[in-house]
Amino acid sequence: xxxxxxxxxxxxxxxxxxxxxxxxxxxxxxxxxxxxxxxxxxxxxxxxxxxxxxxxxxxxxxxxxxxxxxxxxxxxxxxxxxxxxxxxxxxxxxxxxxxxxxxxxxxxxxxxxxxxxxxxxxxxxxxxxxxxxxxxxxxxxxxxxxxxxxxxxxxxxxxxxxxxxxxxxxxxxxxxxxxxxxxxxxxxxxxxxxxxxxxxxxxxxxxxxxxxxxxxxxxxxxxxxxxxxxxxxxxxxxxxxx
Amino acid sequence: xxxxxxxxxxxxxxxxxxxxxxxxxxxxxxxxxxxxxxxxxxxxxxxxxxxxxxxxxxxxxxxxxxxxxxxxxxxxxxxxxxxxxxxxxxxxxxxxxxxxxxxxxxx
Numbered sequence: 001x002x003x004x005x006x007x008x009x010x011x012x013x014x015x016x017x018x019x020x021x022x023x024x025x026x027x028x029x030x031x032x033x034x035x036x037x038x039x040x041x042x043x044x045x046x047x048x049x050x051x052x053x054x055x056x057x058x059x060x061x062x063x064x065x066x067x068x069x070x071x072x073x074x075x076x077x078x079x080x081x082x083x084x085x086x087x088x089x090x091x092x093x094x095x096x097x098x099x100x101x102x103x104x105x106x107x108x109x110x111x112x113x114x115x116x117x118x119x120x121x122x123x124x125x126x127x128x129x130x131x132x133x134x135x136x137x138x139x140x141x142x143x144x145x146x147x148x149x150x151x152x153x154x155x156x157x158x159x160x161x162x163x164x165x166x167x168x169x170x171x172x173x174x175x176x177x178x179x180x181x182x183x184x185x186x187x188x189x190x191x192x193x194x195x196x197x198x199x200x201x202x203x204x205x206x207x208x209x210x211x212x213x214x215x216x217x218x219x220x221x222x223x224x225x226x227x228x229x230x231x232x233x234x235x236x237x238x239x240x241x242x
Numbered sequence: 243x244x245x246x247x248x249x250x251x252x253x254x255x256x257x258x259x260x261x262x263x264x265x266x267x268x269x270x271x272x273x274x275x276x277x278x279x280x281x282x283x284x285x286x287x288x289x290x291x292x293x294x295x296x297x298x299x300x301x302x303x304x305x306x307x308x309x310x311x312x313x314x315x316x317x318x319x320x321x322x323x324x325x326x327x328x329x330x331x332x333x334x335x336x337x338x339x340x341x342x343x344x345x346x347x348x349x
């Protein structure tokens with residue numbers, strides 16, 4: 001496959017995500033406009049920050065009159081997962097030049113991560129796979145920025161749109177990403193524990209509960225995986241052991 | 243003006259976290275960390291989704307049958323488990339959600 005073909009395949013594979021990102025961008029734009037941001041501030045946030053769930057939370061914090069420190073700390077906590085995405089995809093960008101790594105890092109969202117990671121799992125690392133990644137990422141970015149703009153413009157005309165519940169698009173998208181990952185016991189345990197802890201800690205300030213839930217889920221997954229591996233070890237005959 | 247500074251601050255924080263490990267392409271992790279990374283998307287996204295379904299406004303439990311977020315979320319999980327198709331899950335989930343909101347007079 002050529003660069004062009006990889007790029008086009010990336011664009012094509014991004015289409016299902018657009019169905020979720022579009023409505024979510026629209027509700028972000030609507031709420032940002034209602035919440036006191038100017039059109040360019042709302043679109044600028046989507047262009048420069050490019051992190052849907054963090055932007056969504058920050059808009060509600062701004063509406064509640066939160067200070068700059070709280071807003072920046074919350075951004076940090078909510079987006080900390082991107083360090084882990086960065087670490088997961090790091091082997092794939094090892095041989096890419098700096099400018100590629102900068103660009104792909106800027107565009108590393110949940111949705112991009114989910115599509116690109118699946119591509120690498122299925123096809124392995126191929127020399128031109130970053131063109132696939134570029135296709136996915138540029139399509140999702142264009143959709144996010146333009147739907148935010150549409151949201152601000154529509155929100156001015158139909159203020160009721162803020163109450164439609166378009167933010168459900170984010171939940172549906174994340175469900176679509178997570179459920180196919182639940183193929184074994186450790187993954188299922190990670191989801192159950194993370195969900196339970198998230199419910200127990202939802203009232204913690206600055207979204208700290210999100211981090212607590214994430215790390216509990218990860219710990220549960222690693223623990224079960226280790227236990228399964230230990231059990232397999234026990235079943236191997238003694239004489240095989242070194 | 244202050245909003246612009248906040249936006250730039252958020253942008254810098256977010257970018258630095260996304261770029262963190264791409265900046266040192268040769269950094270290697272201990273096995274337990276690499277193992278843990280396999281569970282990151284599952285744990286983080288579930289931790290966002292579950293409260294989103296049960297406390298849609300972020301402040302009040304809504305364990306009731308007129309909570310469209312909860313019902314449509316469960317339907318979406320079902321669609322995803324059966325079809326394993328992203329478009330069917332997101333599109334179908336949204337359709338069910340808006341149908342429920344409309345049927346329950348919440349639109």
